[in-house]
Amino acid sequence: MTGRKTLSVNINIGKAIAAGIAFVLCLALLAGCSSMNGAEKKVSKELKSLQESDVLGAEVIDLRESLSDEGKENFDGFLSKLRAFDYKITGSEEVKENDNEYTLVSVRVSTYDFGKEYLAAWTEFLKSQKDELTEDDLADFYEILFERLDSLDDKDCINDIQIVCIDPLDNGEWIAGIKDNEVLQDAIFGGMMSEMKTLAEDQ
Secondary structure (H helix, E strand, C coil): CHHHHHHHHHHHHHHHHHHHHHCCCCCCCCCCCCHHHHHHHHHHHHHHHHHHHCCCCHHHHHHHCCCHHHHHHHHHHHHHHHHHHHHEEEEEEEEEEEEEEEEEEEEEEECCCCCHHHHHHHHHHHCCCCCCCCCCCCHHHHHHHHHHHCCCCCCEEEEEEEEEEECCCCCCCCCCCECCCCCHHHHHHHCCCHHHHHHHHHC
């Protein structure tokens, strides 16, 4: 059994990974983009701009540098798979709530089941440990983790999510609530972020 402090280190580093690369993603634009309404086009445009971003956080860069050569290859493979998820805008609906009006854009995200592999890697790692973990020990965990994540072949993690869009000036200049949408982030990460939270809550 690990201590709360040790697991907290793992969760914090894991969150740093998520924060640094959550939107270094690769999305395909829909062929029927011209038929989308304003809110749907805005979501597609925002996702496209995020897929083209190549910015990584300092914590992510440091983590990659701490890995072995094989670990770096697996890490890069994981990033490629993360960028390769599919999405489809499935519709939208206008919502009036008290004095607020907004549009909910529905998106189906299909990707690899990173969450399942994250949990499996953590379980495998704990079984190999006899003593209480230290922060240095987590290097071995990340070697195992990225090897497992890079080995995935099927995009069998499918989630339907909604993104809030507003047109505050009613002039077609839509604002899409993407960057702070934790449900979207978790869908992109194949449930990995929710598994991190579950592990933290269990301690």
